Amino acid sequence: MxxxxxxxxxxxxxxxxxxxxxxxxxxxxxxxxxxxxxxxxxxxxxxxxxxxxxxxxxxxxxxxxxxxxxxxxxxxxxxxxxxxxxxxxxxxxxxxxxxxxxxxxxxxxxxxxLTALRTAATSAVATKYLARKDSKTLALIGNGAQSEFQALALKKICGIDAVRLYDIDPAATEKCAANLADSGLTIIKCDTPQGAIEGADVVTTCTADKKYSTILTDNMVGAGIHINAIGGDCPGKTELHKDILLRSDIYVEYPEQTRIEGDIQQLDDDYPVKELWQVLTGEIDGRSDDKAITLFDGVGFAIxxxxxxxxxxxxxxxxxxxxxxxxxxxxxxxxxxxxxxxxxxxxxxxx
Amino acid sequence: MxxxxxxxxxxxxxxxxxxxxxxxxxxxxxxxxxxxxxxxxxxxxxxxxxxxxxxxxxxxxxxxxxxxxxxxxxxxxxxxxxxxxxxxxxxxxxxxxxxxxxxxxxxxxxxxxLTALRTAATSAVATKYLARKDSKTLALIGNGAQSEFQALALKKICGIDAVRLYDIDPAATEKCAANLADSGLTIIKCDTPQGAIEGADVVTTCTADKKYSTILTDNMVGAGIHINAIGGDCPGKTELHKDILLRSDIYVEYPEQTRIEGDIQQLDDDYPVKELWQVLTGEIDGRSDDKAITLFDGVGFAIxxxxxxxxxxxxxxxxxxxxxxxxxxxxxxxxxxxxxxxxxxxxxxxx
The missing domain is CATH 3.30.1780.10 (ornithine cyclodeaminase, domain 1)
Structure with missing residues (x-):
């Protein structure tokens, strides 16, 4: 010893x-x-x-x-x-x-x-517990360093079989598509965020700009979808329009941190959010029905x-x-x- | 690049x-x-x-x-x-x-x-600016892992030429004396803290027990001495009797931390202490005269x-x-x- x-x-x-x-x-x-x-x-x-x-x-x-x-x-x-x-x-x-x-x-x-692996694995755990069980198609908005890991983790853990790609830079989409070419996933390259989200059961937003962005607007998000918003992860950096947040059931890792860093920094400090771990322990329910919009506002936590x-x-x-x-x-x-x-x-x- | x-x-x-x-x-x-x-x-x-x-x-x-x-x-x-x-x-x-x-x-x-080196170097900087200029004899109370570094740093930087050793465990004193045998310092092994402090110009206390101790009592500390109290470095761990603190001009690294961890945790939260860095910049005075007792309550700071x-x-x-x-x-x-x-x-x- x-x-x-x-x-x-x-x-x-x-x-x-x-x-x-x-x-x-x-x-x-x-x-x-x-x-x-x-x-x-x-x-x-x-x-x-x-x-x-x-x-x-x-x-x-x-x-x-x-x-x-x-x-x-x-x-x-x-x-x-x-x-x-x-x-x-x-x-x-x-x-x-x-x-x-x-x-x-x-x-x-x-x-x-290792962080790339755990970030994608965390999104997959959230998706496993919050998305509709029949989810097959993932929209990936932001095709940078995290994107391929997201696609493969959601394939392996959640049964995703098709991925719709969009990035503001077409070269990033080409890179992501090439990296996933032999993954067994059906890859669809899209020219707009709207195109990417069409027919998607799950959306992961993982963009990198350090600013308030509106990657997704309210009219793009239909009933029943699950969103992993993981690119908004520091003060001043968000990805979703506030109206999407207001229509969603929001799950977070650690509220004290997410209220500062996550997309919910756009909401009031006492806006109700749920803690993902409580879904796993059964203390709270996950998705209520097939029409609900569930949002995992992931910022990455020490645990x-x-x-x-x-x-x-x-x-x-x-x-x-x-x-x-x-x-x-x-x-x-x-x-x-x-x-x-x-x-x-x-x-x-x-x- | x-x-x-x-x-x-x-x-x-x-x-x-x-x-x-x-x-x-x-x-x-x-x-x-x-x-x-x-x-x-x-x-x-x-x-x-x-x-x-x-x-x-x-x-x-x-x-x-x-x-x-x-x-x-x-x-x-x-x-x-x-x-x-x-x-x-x-x-x-x-x-x-x-x-x-x-x-x-x-x-x-x-x-x-490296921490052993910087801790001793910090005590030497405090001693250089706070002790009497004619200081020659150091009492080392606590002859553990930090003791030899203290002796050599104060020799090199402050002109100390004799060291009086005391530890509750005589084996530690023997170890320290052996390690310093060829250092050029005069080494005096003492049986009591009183004996060690006798005639010392500078005292460093670097004991290791995690408890409120009274390594030095008030009657042992005479006028003109400089004390580096560096063993009291976490909550519940102190080395000096409170009455010594009340007779001393107290210098610290970062008051917010020292009030929690240092010997001054025995004093009221607003008891006046001075910041060592301000002595170096000249913003405040160091030792007032040859009779003052100066105390560096060192806990170790990130800087x-x-x-x-x-x-x-x-x-x-x-x-x-x-x-x-x-x-x-x-x-x-x-x-x-x-x-x-x-x-x-x-x-x-x-x-």
């Missing part, structure tokens, strides 16, 4: 890609969805706090910690919309899992790829990253896709940190 | 020890003290927030973020007093520096050794870790004591994260 507690397994971007390919992207998202469901069902026991944000003119850097009393996890994530023009990622992330018992880190990982890191730790038990990091000082005598440095000098002198 | 932004230099415990030995421990602390002084002088421009703590029955895990508008830094640190009995470190830590402009991490490092990480980043410019971590996803097209994973599959198939 004590052996090598000072060594922390680290999953690089390359190892994360190889791990995901080894298990299959769709399988990984289905597995992560199971961890998400487990953690949603025990939501009240988590230590919850809104993310700790450091805002600047160009973007934001955030720390998202949480704990279930056994493990502690946090994610570092930035959001810099202007990065894309410079050929950089808008969002990069890494995360850590630690033992509450000892405070020692037990896993460090890239989380850019989802925690679930993803728990999945990763377990996945590594049968994989070699990590490297060992000498991250924690481990003197023979905990009170003799100085002696540890001295003995390193002696070792260097001897060698 | 854009090249290899996805690769983050990482300083392991072994590399940190080798870097410190390469430059000399005392030199490193003197250099870090310069970075600390720079950052103390521009204290108001930092983004300051009390640490984000996750408490459990066994200890605490904390995130300590800060930013100067150019760089962003945070430290992960735990405090688990019961760890020592299990042969583990009470405190372990790692830290990160990132670019505010892009949100990309630029340096990841172990911070158990000090930031200074230490800045020092490390600059030190690495002339050292190879780091390794490259593939930590940030870097697709050719930022919107094509999925394609990056696909292309990895093609590479694996080709190889």
């Amino acid at each position: 004590k052996d090598n507690l000072n060594i922390v397994p680290f999953v690089s971007v390359e190892n994360m890609m190889r791990l995901v390919l080894e298990r299959g992207i769709e399988n990984c998202m289905a597995e992560i969805a199971q961890y998400l469901e487990e953690d949603f069902r025990r939501w009240p026991l988590f230590d919850k706090t809104p993310r700790v944000a450091s805002h600047s003119r160009e973007g934001v850097i955030e720390l998202m910690p949480t704990s279930d009393g056994i493990d502690y996890g946090f994610k570092y994530v930035n959001g810099h919309p202007k990065n894309m023009k410079e050929g950089l990622q808008t969002v990069t992330a890494f995360g850590l899992l630690a033992s509450v018992e000892t405070g020692y880190p037990v896993l460090l990982s890239e989380m850019t790829v 989802e990253d925690f679930s993803a890191l728990r999945w990763l730790r377990d996945a590594l038990k049968s994989s070699d896709k990590y490297q060992d990091l000498d991250m924690i000082a481990d003197p023979d005598d905990p009170r003799d940190l100085f002696g540890m440095v001295r003995r390193e000098a002696e070792r260097l002198a001897d060698s | 854009k090249d290899n932004l996805n690769i983050v230099p990482f300083v392991s415990v072994e590399n940190m020890m080798r870097l410190v030995l390469e430059r000399g421990i005392e030199n490193c602390m003197a250099e870090i003290a310069q970075y600390l002084e720079e950052d103390f002088r521009r204290w108001p421009l930092f983004d300051k927030t009390p640490r984000v703590a996750s408490h459990s029955r066994e200890g605490v895990i904390e995130l300590m973020p800060t930013s100067d508008g150019i760089d962003y830094g945070f430290k992960y640190v735990n405090g688990h007093p019961k760890n020592m009995k299990e042969g583990l470190q009470t405190v372990t830590a790692f830290g990160l520096l990132a670019s505010v402009e892009t949100g990309y991490p630029v340096l990841l490092s172990e911070m158990t050794v 000090e870790d930031f200074s230490a990480l800045r020092w490390l980043r600059d030190a690495l410019k002339s050292s190879d004591k780091y390794q490259d971590l593939d930590m940030i996803a870097d697709p050719d097209d930022p919107r094509d994260l999925f394609g990056m994973v696909r292309r990895e599959a093609e590479r694996l198939a080709d190889s």
Whole structure:
């Protein structure tokens, strides 16, 4: 047990890609969805706090910690919309899992790829519990970095078999269509948001502009649809016209955070919204009937990253896709940190 | 500039020890003290927030973020007093520096050794500005992991030439004395705190018990002394009798945090204390005369870790004591994260 507690397994971007390919992207998202469901069902026991944000003119850097009393996890994530023009990622992330018992880190990982997987898996869990059971067609508004993951997670977990694509930039739609060409999904490229949403049972909006946008207007949204609005995820960034919100049953992760960051920032602070985890525990009902419009206003919450890191730790038990990091000082005598440095000098002198 | 932004230099415990030995421990602390002084002088421009703590029955895990508008830094640190009995470190830590402009991490490092260096360097800066200029003798109450660093930092930066040691456990005193045997300091091992403090110009208390202790009582503290009280650093953990506080001019790092964690948690919330950084900028006076008792109630603040990480980043410019971590996803097209994973599959198939 004590052996090598000072060594922390680290999953690089390359190892994360190889791990995901080894298990299959769709399988990984289905597995992560199971961890998400487990953690949603025990939501009240988590230590919850809104993310700790450091805002600047160009973007934001955030720390998202949480704990279930056994493990502690946090994610570092930035959001810099202007990065894309410079050929950089808008969002990069890494995360850590630690033992509450000892405070020692037990896993460090890239989380850019992992966040893409957990975000799509979260939308799929919301869709599974809120969309009409016969949903087959997904409209994807915004065909950027998250889009393919959404399509495959909803295929694998919710039985979606057709995807209608729209992006303000046709090149993004072409990229998404090419990436999904051999997925088994029927792909329909659309020239307008209206065209994309036509006949869709589920809509996911995942656009990237940091501003108040109206990706969907009220007349576009018909009865019975389920919407995952996941691109509106920070103050000043929304995707849906307010009138859609007023016609929908709204589900969120953590109201305290979503009221600041989600599409519901357009509504009054006491506008009634439901918490997704309560649908999973059965404390509240999900969709009322086939005519209702359900909206998952997803902004991403620390517990989802925690679930993803728990999945990763377990996945590594049968994989070699990590490297060992000498991250924690481990003197023979905990009170003799100085002696540890001295003995390193002696070792260097001897060698 | 854009090249290899996805690769983050990482300083392991072994590399940190080798870097410190390469430059000399005392030199490193003197250099870090310069970075600390720079950052103390521009204290108001930092983004300051009390640490984000996750408490459990066994200890605490904390995130300590800060930013100067150019760089962003945070430290992960735990405090688990019961760890020592299990042969583990009470405190372990790692830290990160990132670019505010892009949100990309630029340096990841172990911070158990680095925190020991910056804590001692901070005490030395406080001592330099608050102790009597002719101070030569240091009493070290608590001879654990921080003690040798305190002795050497105060020797190098403040001209201390003799150290009087006391610990409730004589084995700790023997360990500290042995580690300092070839330091050039005169070492006096003492059987009581009273004996240790006799004739001392400066006292550093750095004990580890998580409880209200009275390491120093009022009658032990004579006129003209400077005290660094650095072991009382969390709620419920103090070292000095309240009457000593009432006779002292008290200097702190960040009052909002120190009133919760420091020895001054024993005083009323509005008891007047001074901020150390203002002594460095000249906004307030330090020691009034040779009879005053000055007290630095140090609990450790995020800006000090930031200074230490800045020092490390600059030190690495002339050292190879780091390794490259593939930590940030870097697709050719930022919107094509999925394609990056696909292309990895093609590479694996080709190889």
